[in-house]
Amino acid sequence: MNTPKYKRVMLKLSGEALAGKTGYGFDFEVVKRIASEIKELVEMGVQVGAVVGGGNIWRGRNGIGMDRTTADYMGMLATCINAMALQNILENMGVVTRVQTAIEMREIAEPFIRRKAIRHLEKGRVVIFAGGTGNPYFSTDTAAALRAAEICAEVILLAKKVDGVYDSDPNLNPNAKKFEKLTFQEVLEKNLKVMDSTATSLCKDNNIPIIVFGLDTPGNIKKAIFGEPVGTIVSN
Numbered sequence: 001m002n003t004p005k006y007k008r009v010m011l012k013l014s015g016e017a018l019a020g021k022t023g024y025g026f027d028f029e030v031v032k033r034i035a036s037e038i039k040e041l042v043e044m045g046v047q048v049g050a051v052v053g054g055g056n057i058w059r060g061r062n063g064i065g066m067d068r069t070t071a072d073y074m075g076m077l078a079t080c081i082n083a084m085a086l087q088n089i090l091e092n093m094g095v096v097t098r099v100q101t102a103i104e105m106r107e108i109a110e111p112f113i114r115r116k117a118i119r120h121l122e123k124g125r126v127v128i129f130a131g132g133t134g135n136p137y138f139s140t141d142t143a144a145a146l147r148a149a150e151i152c153a154e155v156i157l158l159a160k161k162v163d164g165v166y167d168s169d170p171n172l173n174p175n176a177k178k179f180e181k182l183t184f185q186e187v188l189e190k191n192l193k194v195m196d197s198t199a200t201s202l203c204k205d206n207n208i209p210i211i212v213f214g215l216d217t218p219g220n221i222k223k224a225i226f227g228e229p230v231g232t233i234v235s236n
């Protein structure tokens with residue numbers, strides 16, 4: 001029988017991924033489908049950590065004319081709203097979860113405690129990391145890289161709107177070429193839009209591969225877990 005290639009993974013879901021076609025708020029049908037894919041992984045014995053973005057509600061860069069740090073903290077709070085939505089849907093499906101936040105809000109969720117997070121994962125609970133890194137001027141991609149390193153995840157599954165990494169924007173250029181494999185160095189040198197450079201450097205320095213794939217195709221998360229070719233793999 002096929003066994004998953006990875007035992008502990010970090011799934012990064014952008015806020016956009018939860019929003020469906022509208023790009024804003026939640027498309028609960030989409031969130032339910034993602035949750036059912038996560039459930040499948042848990043049932044296979046894969047330990048799943050998840051970092052959620054906030055772009056479907058608020059991004060720091062939307063705050064034109066605002067203080068950057070305030071706008072960024074608003075973004076971090078947006079990720080907490082997303083984490084609660086994902087948690088609720090997973091729990092309704094019978095998946096045991098914990099939300100851990102980088103900014104304390106004890107009435108709502110646990111604070112991030114690395115050793116506790118690992119314990120939850122070992123018990124088969126999905127741990128949703130919310131609030132980004134807890135610091136302005138960072139992104140949730142960086143939070144995914146940081147938490148992945150902290151919980152010793154073997155891979156980051158970067159679920160995106162686009163189905164991999166291209167040499168130019170496939171929405172603008174019909175001849176854009178998709179890469180199957182890339183090194184972190186190539187991503188940095190070519191300035192490819194995989195993650196921001198802080199997140200990319202963190203993954204490079206800590207040797208954490210990233211699989212970038214489209215979330216719109218059902219079953220992609222499972223394929224990635226079994227090591228089947230899906231999207232683009234970035235490693236050292």
Ligand code: UDP
Pocket residue numbers: 013014015016052053054055056058059060061071072073074075076078079131132133134135136137138139140141142143
């Ligand atoms: N953010 C931040 N520090 C972090 C993570 C996120 O300040 O460690 C803020 C930032 O303003 C960002 C917003 O939260 O724009 C939402 O996160 P992100 O844009 O990464 O979400 P995504 O694009 O994945 O939906």
